[in-house]
Amino acid sequence: MPVKCTADCGRNAVLKRPKTGDALCKECFFRAFEEEVHHTITAAKLFVPGDYVAIAASGGKDSTVLAYVMKLLNDRYNYGLKLVLLSVDEGITGYRDDSLETVKRNEQQYGIPLKVVSYEELYGWTMDRIVEQTGRRSNCTFCGVFRRQALDRGAALLGVDKIVTGHNADDIAETVLMNILRGDVARLQRCTAIVTGSEGVISRSKPFKYTYEKEIVMYAYFKRLDYFSTECIYSPNAYRGHARVFLKDLEKVRATSIIDVIHSGESFSVREGVKMPTQSICERCGHVSSQAVCKACVLLEGLNKGKPRLGLGKSSKVEEHLARQSTDSSGTTQTPTDAPHTAQPSHTPSRSTHSNTLRTLHSLDF
Ligand SMILES: Nc1ncnc2c1ncn2[C@@H]1O[C@H](COP(=O)(O)OP(=O)(O)OP(=O)(O)O)[C@@H](O)[C@H]1O
Numbered sequence: 301m302p303v304k305c306t307a308d309c310g311r312n313a314v315l316k317r318p319k320t321g322d323a324l325c326k327e328c329f330f331r332a333f334e335e336e337v338h339h340t341i342t343a344a345k346l347f348v349p350g351d352y353v354a355i356a357a358s359g360g361k362d363s364t365v366l367a368y369v370m371k372l373l374n375d376r377y378n379y380g381l382k383l384v385l386l387s388v389d390e391g392i393t394g395y396r397d398d399s400l401e402t403v404k405r406n407e408q409q410y411g412i413p414l415k416v417v418s419y420e421e422l423y424g425w426t427m428d429r430i431v432e433q434t435g436r437r438s439n440c441t442f443c444g445v446f447r448r449q450a451l452d453r454g455a456a457l458l459g460v461d462k463i464v465t466g467h468n469a470d471d472i473a474e475t476v477l478m479n480i481l482r483g484d485v486a487r488l489q490r491c492t493a494i495v496t497g498s499e500g501v502i503s504r505s506k507p508f509k510y511t512y513e514k515e516i517v518m519y520a521y522f523k524r525l526d527y528f529s530t531e532c533i534y535s536p537n538a539y540r541g542h543a544r545v546f547l548k549d550l551e552k553v554r555a556t557s558i559i560d561v562i563h564s565g566e567s568f569s570v571r572e573g574v575k576m577p578t579q580s581i582c583e584r585c586g587h588v589s590s591q592a593v594c595k596a597c598v599l600l601e602g603l604n605k606g607k608p609r610l611g612l613g614k615s616s617k618v619e620e621h622l623a624r625q626s627t628d629s630s631g632t633t634q635t636p637t638d639a640p641h642t643a644q645p646s647h648t649p650s651r652s653t654h655s656n657t658l659r660t661l662h663s664l665d666f
Pocket residue numbers: 355356357358359360361362363364386387388389390447464465466467471647648649650651
């Protein structure tokens with residue numbers, strides 16, 4: 301016997317919302333999903349009319365749904381935003397080249413212009429070549445650091461006011477757990493912020509901060525959005541993978557675990573007197589860094605000098621190397637020149653939630 305939509309619209313339910321357990325029809329689910337994102341955007345005052353906003357678009361489910369919903373809400377609520385898609389081509393053959401084809405189709409489908417910047421043009425390296433040098437153990441570190449900077453550089457080239465990313469509630473809860481497990485108090489303090497960015501840096505925000513990944517997959521599926529769902533061909537970040545598995549297990553016994561972990565992270569405060577990193581300017585490329593030389597410059601130098609492990613080990617070794625280098629006047633170093641950046645948690649590869657959630661959708665049991 302069909303179950304009625306709990307929103308009392310008279311239609312039959314076709315899904316059970318992971319966030320609330322409500323049985324909903326497609327239309328009521330779409331509306332609830334969109335209204336929650338709208339609420340997140342307005343409650344946090346993410347935009348002001350006239351803002352030029354870059355949507356960081358990878359072609360994956362999160363950023364594809366983000367682009368679609370940003371356009372929809374901008375039109376529905378007259379946010380007054382000018383939107384642009386910004387993609388980074390990391391140079392991963394068989395992965396990013398294919399996902400960028402999806403973004404190019406999204407450009408046509410949503411009528412939002414697209415700008416692509418590549419590691420090759422910005423750094424002279426593709427991820428394929430970096431992996432040849434580093435192997436598959438630390439490649440996610442290079443990818444994460446360079447992508448963060450590449451997005452900043454692309455955004456600066458476009459002249460946008462703000463960047464939005466598709467980071468969702470699951471991503472943020474995982475990051476809270478990882479920072480607790482690593483004892484990384486500085487990142488723990490800032491990882492739940494919906495807006496990040498300091499003086500002189502284009503701010504970033506996460507309109508999906510409270511949106512469950514499972515619901516993003518459902519939304520994309522029922523809207524039949526065109527997105528790319530293959531996993532990154534390079535090794536997944538094992539540490540994030542552990543946090544993810546742990547969270548998924550918690551979610552099975554307590555549906556609100558993801559939001560609970562985010563709330564715990566938000567309530568966290570650092571005792572007075574605890575030493576925290578201070579943000580300064582990278583002495584090489586002139587952009588924001590918590591070290592004298594930023595992580596992107598260190599990693600790039602390692603690659604260019606055939607020492608790809610430079611910057612991956614203990615920071616004291618890096619400092620020694622840099623100190624030696626600054627006394628060696630003959631050393632020339634290719635460094636990024638025009639972008640703000642700070643070291644970030646490693647690149648998060650795409651995951652199997654897509655197929656898991658779709659499997660669940662096909663076996664819905666009210
Ligand atoms: N190559 C890229 N170009 C532009 N933006 C990117 C790129 N990779 C990631 N991003 C941005 O960072 C967000 C988080 O990226 P992450 O690597 O965690 O992928 P994800 O959670 O699978 O997201 P998506 O489904 O959008 O790929 C993405 O939603 C997107 O906004």
